Amino acid sequence: VNALANDEVGRYLNLHFVASFQKVGTFKLVNGQKQGGNVASYFCTPDGRVLSAVAGPVDAATLLREARWVVETAKLAGLDARGDEARLRRFWHKAHADRLKQESGMDVDALDVSQGKSALNTQGRVHLLLAAVPMVRIDQCYRLVFEHILGEKVSTAPVTQVTAAR
Amino acid sequence: VLASHSAAPAPVCQSQNYGTSVDFLASPAEAGKEAERDRKLMFVLHISGNFEDRQFT
Secondary structure (H helix, E strand, O other), X not given: OHHHHOHHHHHHHHHHEEEEEEEEEOOEEEOOEEEOOOEEEEEEOOOOEEEEEEEOOOOHHHHHHHHHHHHHHHHHHHHHHOOOHHXXXXXXXXXXXXXXXXXXXXXXXXXXXXXXXXXXXXXXHHHHHHHHOOOOEHHXXXXXXXXXXXXXXXOOOOOEEEOOOO | OOOOOOOOOXXXXXXXXXXXXXXXXXXXXXXXXXXXXXXXXXXXXXXXXXXXXXXXX
């Protein structure tokens, strides 16, 4: 969340995006120390289809780089697809597949990607997901991201405060 | 079409920044509508805890 306090990040997100938030998990405060909890940032179309995402906390430069990549890729996707939905999905598949190849060396269009899957970092797993199901609706993927990529539980429980007995 | 001069202005979604540099609307549904209207994309933050209370975020 600290990256969101950065002025440049704020200016860019406010210019190109309309932002909102949702509580999807919880954590414990044990003697004032946070245990568990995480964050996922989604860059979506207005109707909630995920163009890209950042799983976990990142610094301002990383969040800004991802936001810029989404905005510029969305412009190019619109130009390329010319209103054709299938073409648009193929474009976003290729965009994430290219990121995966550049950053993790994995070729998603190869016959078997399962071998390298366990070696992927968090962001690599996000690109793999979005290459497999480009423009998936956020309600169809958030649980997978939060539970299987970030290792947290989706929960409606409030934050609990625990003070250990001395 | 004639519009009444006395008609109340359309409601505007109120945003808050919750200690960040980003303006947040209260729900993704509101954000989606505004993004559609302003031809922007939508940014959705999924968090653990309460975004409104920094102690619980």
